[in-house]
Amino acid sequence: MIRWTAGLKAGLAGLAAVALVGLAAPYLFGEAAQQLSGAAREGVSAGHWLGTDALGRDVLARTLVATRLTLLMTAAATAIAGVLGILIGTTVWVAGPRVRETGLRLIDVMVSYPAVILALVVAAILGAGPVAAVLAIGVAWSPAFARLTASLAASVAGRDFVATARLLGVPPYRVLTRHLLPNIAEPLLVLLSVAFAGTLTALSGLSFLGLGVQPPAYDWGALLDTGLEAIYTNPAEAVGPAVAITLTGVLAGFVGDGLAAGSDPRAGRGRDGWSPSAPVPGRRAPDGALLVVDGLSVELPGGVRLVDGVSFHVMPGEIVGVVGESGSGKSLTAMAVARLLPDGVRATAAGLRLGDLDLTGRAEPARLATEIGVVYQDPSASFNPALRMGGQLTEVLRRHRGVGRAEARERAVKALEAVRILQPETVVRRHPHELSGGMRQRAMIASAVLPGPRLLIADEPTTALDVTVQAEVLELLKEINTAEGTAMMFISHDIGVVGTLCDRVLVMYAGRIVEELPVADLRVGRAAHPYTRALLAATPRLDEDEERGPLTTVPGRPPAPSARPGGCAFAPRCPVALPICATDPPAPVPTGEGRSAACHAVGVPS
Amino acid sequence: MRTEDHRPVDAQSHRPENPAADTPGTPVTDTSENPATGAPEGTAVRGGGHPWAGFLLRRLGGLLAVLVTLVVVTFLIVQLIPGDPARALAGPDATPQQIEQLRHEIGLDRPLPEQFASYAGGLLGGDLGVSFQTREPVADVIAARLPFTAELALLAVVVALAVAVPLGMAVAVATRGGRRPRLDAAFTFVTGLGGAAPEYVLGTLLVLVFAIGLGVLPASGAATLSALVLPVTAIALPGACVLARVVRREAAVVLEQDYMRTARGRRLPAPALYARHALPNLLTGTLTLGGLTLSALLGGTVIVESVFAWPGMGTRVVEAILARDYPVIQGTVLVLGLLAALINMIVDVLLGLLDPRTLAGRSHA
Numbered sequence: 001m002i003r004w005t006a007g008l009k010a011g012l013a014g015l016a017a018v019a020l021v022g023l024a025a026p027y028l029f030g031e032a033a034q035q036l037s038g039a040a041r042e043g044v045s046a047g048h049w050l051g052t053d054a055l056g057r058d059v060l061a062r063t064l065v066a067t068r069l070t071l072l073m074t075a076a077a078t079a080i081a082g083v084l085g086i087l088i089g090t091t092v093w094v095a096g097p098r099v100r101e102t103g104l105r106l107i108d109v110m111v112s113y114p115a116v117i118l119a120l121v122v123a124a125i126l127g128a129g130p131v132a133a134v135l136a137i138g139v140a141w142s143p144a145f146a147r148l149t150a151s152l153a154a155s156v157a158g159r160d161f162v163a164t165a166r167l168l169g170v171p172p173y174r175v176l177t178r179h180l181l182p183n184i185a186e187p188l189l190v191l192l193s194v195a196f197a198g199t200l201t202a203l204s205g206l207s208f209l210g211l212g213v214q215p216p217a218y219d220w221g222a223l224l225d226t227g228l229e230a231i232y233t234n235p236a237e238a239v240g241p242a243v244a245i246t247l248t249g250v251l252a253g254f255v256g257d258g259l260a261a262g263s264d265p266r267a268g269r270g271r272d273g274w275s276p277s278a279p280v281p282g283r284r285a286p287d288g289a290l291l292v293v294d295g296l297s298v299e300l301p302g303g304v305r306l307v308d309g310v311s312f313h314v315m316p317g318e319i320v321g322v323v324g325e326s327g328s329g330k331s332l333t334a335m336a337v338a339r340l341l342p343d344g345v346r347a348t349a350a351g352l353r354l355g356d357l358d359l360t361g362r363a364e365p366a367r368l369a370t371e372i373g374v375v376y377q378d379p380s381a382s383f384n385p386a387l388r389m390g391g392q393l394t395e396v397l398r399r400h401r402g403v404g405r406a407e408a409r410e411r412a413v414k415a416l417e418a419v420r421i422l423q424p425e426t427v428v429r430r431h432p433h434e435l436s437g438g439m440r441q442r443a444m445i446a447s448a449v450l451p452g453p454r455l456l457i458a459d460e461p462t463t464a465l466d467v468t469v470q471a472e473v474l475e476l477l478k479e480i481n482t483a484e485g486t487a488m489m490f491i492s493h494d495i496g497v498v499g500t501l502c503d504r505v506l507v508m509y510a511g512r513i514v515e516e517l518p519v520a521d522l523r524v525g526r527a528a529h530p531y532t533r534a535l536l537a538a539t540p541r542l543d544e545d546e547e548r549g550p551l552t553t554v555p556g557r558p559p560a561p562s563a564r565p566g567g568c569a570f571a572p573r574c575p576v577a578l579p580i581c582a583t584d585p586p587a588p589v590p591t592g593e594g595r596s597a598a599c600h601a602v603g604v605p606s
Numbered sequence: 607m608r609t610e611d612h613r614p615v616d617a618q619s620h621r622p623e624n625p626a627a628d629t630p631g632t633p634v635t636d637t638s639e640n641p642a643t644g645a646p647e648g649t650a651v652r653g654g655g656h657p658w659a660g661f662l663l664r665r666l667g668g669l670l671a672v673l674v675t676l677v678v679v680t681f682l683i684v685q686l687i688p689g690d691p692a693r694a695l696a697g698p699d700a701t702p703q704q705i706e707q708l709r710h711e712i713g714l715d716r717p718l719p720e721q722f723a724s725y726a727g728g729l730l731g732g733d734l735g736v737s738f739q740t741r742e743p744v745a746d747v748i749a750a751r752l753p754f755t756a757e758l759a760l761l762a763v764v765v766a767l768a769v770a771v772p773l774g775m776a777v778a779v780a781t782r783g784g785r786r787p788r789l790d791a792a793f794t795f796v797t798g799l800g801g802a803a804p805e806y807v808l809g810t811l812l813v814l815v816f817a818i819g820l821g822v823l824p825a826s827g828a829a830t831l832s833a834l835v836l837p838v839t840a841i842a843l844p845g846a847c848v849l850a851r852v853v854r855r856e857a858a859v860v861l862e863q864d865y866m867r868t869a870r871g872r873r874l875p876a877p878a879l880y881a882r883h884a885l886p887n888l889l890t891g892t893l894t895l896g897g898l899t900l901s902a903l904l905g906g907t908v909i910v911e912s913v914f915a916w917p918g919m920g921t922r923v924v925e926a927i928l929a930r931d932y933p934v935i936q937g938t939v940l941v942l943g944l945l946a947a948l949i950n951m952i953v954d955v956l957l958g959l960l961d962p963r964t965l966a967g968r969s970h971a
């Protein structure tokens with residue numbers, strides 16, 4: 001849809017004003033523009049605001065009068081370009097696959113050539129003159145329209161509504177007017193305004209070169225040419241037409257920009273950042289914990305809380321799983337710990353530290369880079385496509401550990417070997433797109449482990465992979481944990497996967513941790529919280545060694561972060577909800593050694 | 607004139623896949639281990655010929671096609687002159703004998719294929735004909751003029767890129783996530799204005815200010831190094847404005863990519879983050895979309911030469927068109943076309959160096 005932005009309105013209003021000048025100026029100033037006065041090439045004066053030309057004619061009047069011819073020629077050239085281009089584009093499109101292929105290639109080549117050169121060819125054939133110039137510019141701009149037409153035809157013809165309309169027996173002209181035109185009108189309008197600006201400058205350019213309008217007729221380009229000749233005696237003579245050409249071009253550009261503006265939906269946002277203040281502290285972590293997270297919240301600029309006062313810890317060498325549906329805040333929690341939150345969201349915490357490293361303050365980059373390793377969800381998007389694997393793998397070692405190029409490379413090769421990638425020497429010279437998805441994720445793990453981190457954060461590391469590769473990646477993580485004693489935070493939406501890998505599990509729902517339990521309990525289905533039970537019920541038994549089907553879901557959907565109910569966020573979906581659940585949020589309550597649950601019904605005999 | 611700066615409206619069709627996306631259908635040897643044994647199988651990387659070999663072959667093929675097209679088109683310039691070309695060429699005052707003599711001289715009385723064969727054959731031997739006007743061999747005319755035009759156009763390309771890339775990137779970084787809306791608005795306004803000013807208008811204004819007003823730079827000629835400043839600025843600036851917008855848009859997209867988060871995760875200092883990780887990726891998109899702007903700079907050069915009385919191909923071809931000096935027109939148009947092809951090819955090679963995935967696809971000349 002067309003959005004009536006200020007730029008679009010200003011552009012259209014301005015163009016209308018220019019058109020009005022074109023209409024009226026010859027009547028109002030026609031005489032002044034032809035009147036020879038004795039004073040040739042005079043500078044700016046009260047009588048002649050832009051001075052006079054070589055024959056003593058008023059430059060301002062001539063500039064205004066020239067508007068009509070300039071606009072008419074521009075409109076004619078744009079029309080020729082449009083009609084010719086659309087004809088060519090349509091012909092190429094309907095002419096069958098062979099011709100289409102070559103035709104499109106040819107159009108492509110034509111578009112990539114400067115229109116000036118095409119215009120010179122046409123001008124050379126027809127000789128100098130206004131008609132030749134209009135034709136030349138029209139022809140030179142037609143490939144742009146041809147290509148737009150062809151690509152629009154390609155995109156529209158394949159769409160469902162066209163086929164449906166045909167099936168329903170809608171007559172072809174109705175298909176065109178009701179269905180096709182609205183879809184192609186907008187890009188066509190954009191190109192028309194862009195082409196108008198382009199043909200204006202091109203036509204004026206030809207006239208400026210003396211190849212367009214011939215004296216005694218004159219347009220802006222011709223005036224600029226004479227203005228340039230007189231530039232030492234009356235500099236203002238060039239200014240009039242220069243401003244006119246630029247202004248009209250800018251106005252048409254405004255219209256084009258305004259019409260095309262629908263495509264940039266980026267809205268204003270605040271700053272990202274950390275503030276270690278205020279939040280309510282949660283419970284105490286045990287002594288010797290490696291990662292301690294206390295009252296961590298993540299919120300949008302408007303104050304909507306995506307993660308709401310989460311507290312947990314990870315012991316050295318422990319694998320803690322964080323499980324929940326998408327939107328539960330589990331990945332944001334992980335990214336907040338890694339200090340990699342996206343722009344615009346803010347994190348606050350009463351405490352957040354990794355060993356002796358305070359993660360709420362200005363932590364040293366080198367320590368962050370080496371002590372926290374991150375394995376991202378999508379390995380194909382998380383490697384830089386433009387850089388070789390070796391450079392990306394060794395970056396942290398070289399930058400933060402001061403390791404030399406050769407040694408870093410050697411260690412990268414070893415790390416790749418350790419994650420069972422064949423021919424690691426070759427792989428380090430490859431670009432990411434040359435590896436398979438499974439290899440990329442293993443390389444990602446190698447990259448995360450290479451600096452010897454104290455904590456490895458794996459954010460849904462298997463989601464983007466197929467089932468057999470998933471198993472390998474899990475095995476690899478387990479191996480690293482056993483061999484290096486690296487502690488891990490493992491984020492997943494799959495409670496089954498979490499059950500196979502982790503020591504302890506945190507279940508998140510709507511930005512909060514609703515239950516914490518040892519994995520042994522999870523495996524045998526001994527969960528306290530109704531949400532965890534629902535998750536388990538939706539998952540095939542973990543001890544049955546069969547392939548898991550697609551995750552069946554818990555009925556209902558979690559509430560949006562901005563619309564969470566006042567009480568327990570799970571209440572609308574909870575099978576055992578109590579009256580109090582709608583009003584009071586349940587606080588986490590210990591339910592045994594290393595267990596806790598946030599639920600009013602836990603402990604209540606059913 | 608930068609008529610086609612804006613043409614990339616629909617140039618989206620040129621774009622390779624989203625830089626972050628996987629190339630679909632790339633035959634990567636599957637290396638998944640056999641789940642039963644855990645033993646890895648297959649080779650680590652994809653085999654096949656060197657990617658550059660195919661790319662260069664296709665590219666040279668494309669160049670050849672362009673060359674042939676240019677030869678045909680320049681040949682047709684004379685044939686397509688409305689009415690009787692010989693009469694048109696001889697001028698209104700020519701006697702019938704003169705017209706016939708001219709017709710014979712140019713070979714217009716021979717059958718079309720024969721004419722073409724002699725034209726193309728001449729080109730192969732480096733014979734571009736002789737100027738009607740000055741009786742100079744066209745090859746000499748071009749040899750004298752080409753260096754000046756190539757100098758302007760290539761310098762303008764370099765300047766446009768050198769201005770647009772850092773500027774667009776800095777603005778993208780400064781305004782990411784909707785910060786500094788005023789800078790955003792100012793950037794959009796200034797680049798909109800600069801992008802809309804035609805090169806020859808800008809050139810005229812530059813002469814007004816710097817040559818006449820301040821008197822610090824020469825207004826015309828190509829005698830000194832300082833004479834380059836104004837024409838190169840005039841040609842490069844509008845293109846730089848258009849490109850800077852493209853760079854900014856591309857950079858905004860790149861900064862949101864997952865791999866930029868990975869790079870942030872490595873806690874690199876800002877220069878490494880932007881120069882090493884963002885730049886190559888945004889250049890791919892920029893060149894794909896902005897490549898047309900670069901070859902359009904050549905068009906700007908042709909016209910701007912007239913502003914500065916620059917002794918290049920542009921001023922010469924205009925003279926030739928006004929004088930209906932067809933051999934010179936044909937020769938200069940041919941060479942200008944090749945120059946445009948050269949710029950396009952440089953863009954493609956740069957793209958290939960920056961992002962090897964494009965080697966497989968793009969092939970238009």
Ligand code: SF4
Binds near residue numbers: 570572581598
């Ligand atoms: S607090 Fe109430 S609604 Fe929430 S899970 Fe427990 S029983 Fe269900």
